[in-house]
Amino acid sequence: MKIGYYPGCSLHSTGIEYDLSTRKVCDVLGVELAEVSKWVCCGSSPAHQCDELMSIALPAKNMVLAQKDGLKEVCAPCASCYSRLKVAQERLKDPEVKKDVEHVLAAEVPEDMEILHILDVITEKVGLDAVADKVVQNLGGVKVACYYGCLMTRPPKVTGKRDFENPTDMESVMAALGAEPLDWNLKTFCCGASFALTKTDVVLELTKKILTDAEAVEADVIAVGCPLCHANLDGRQPQINEKFSTDFNIPIMYFTELMGLAFGVKPKELGLFKHLTEVDDFLKERALI
Secondary structure (H helix, E strand, O other): OEEEEOOOOHHHOOOHHHHHHHHHHHHHHOOEEEEOOOOOOOOHHHHHHHOHHHHHHHHHHHHHHHHHOOOOEEEOOOHHHHHHHHHHHHHOOOHHHHHHHHHHHOOOOOOOOEEEOHHHHHHHHHOHHHHHHOOOOOOOOOEEEEOOOOOOOOOHHHHOOOOOOOOOHHHHHHHHOOOEEOOOOOOOOOOOOOHHHHOHHHHHHHHHHHHHHHHHOOOOEEEEOOHHHHHHHHHOHHHHHHHHOOOOOOOEEEHHHHHHHHOOOOHHHHOHHHOOOOOHHHHHHOOOO
């Protein structure tokens, strides 16, 4: 199976472990990721705050580039990139918007490009049986709180997700690995995303709530599918502990990293050394490394 791959900026920088683990997992599953040639930034969280046309033209440019590569399906692991691509598709249904964007790009934007999150590729294109077949190191006993955040499922008009408030696809993947997915309250609660820089106090408060809820259900690890969410949950724990006199030390891992471990991929190849909140102790306790 061959599918277009749009890594976006974060997966080539702060979220490189997400890129590494995604590529390794797809390789094991027989999915060929064809990175979109000369892709550009999707605009992420800032663009639509500044200029609507730019916020649509940037992801549309990537669709044009993907089409030039002969791709009809493109997956974006970053939830923000995925959202911007899906939002652009929705806005391009307006003939006037499409006309303006195509004028800016001097190119026709494809209307039939399928945009997927990498979780969609795994659950819908590959299938859970194929995932389970590749497990060589069962994650039995590992309690996982699956965290989706805002943009993997919402807004439903854009994503097309039915269970946008209580999604279960990531839980299904974790169960296929032998792990125990937990029932908890804040799986789609906002972490604050890029407000980490401009409204840090708000992000610390939001992130504390997420960590508190995961701790309440005795999660061993929080699994995520967004580099912005990972940055806040993984990197802000020391600040949260200092501000609120808490003692959080919860491993935050991309769901693809957990898949990679279950598939027998070496930790270094998954980028586990990149985490700010230590994961080694947890992995050693579970005999995963």
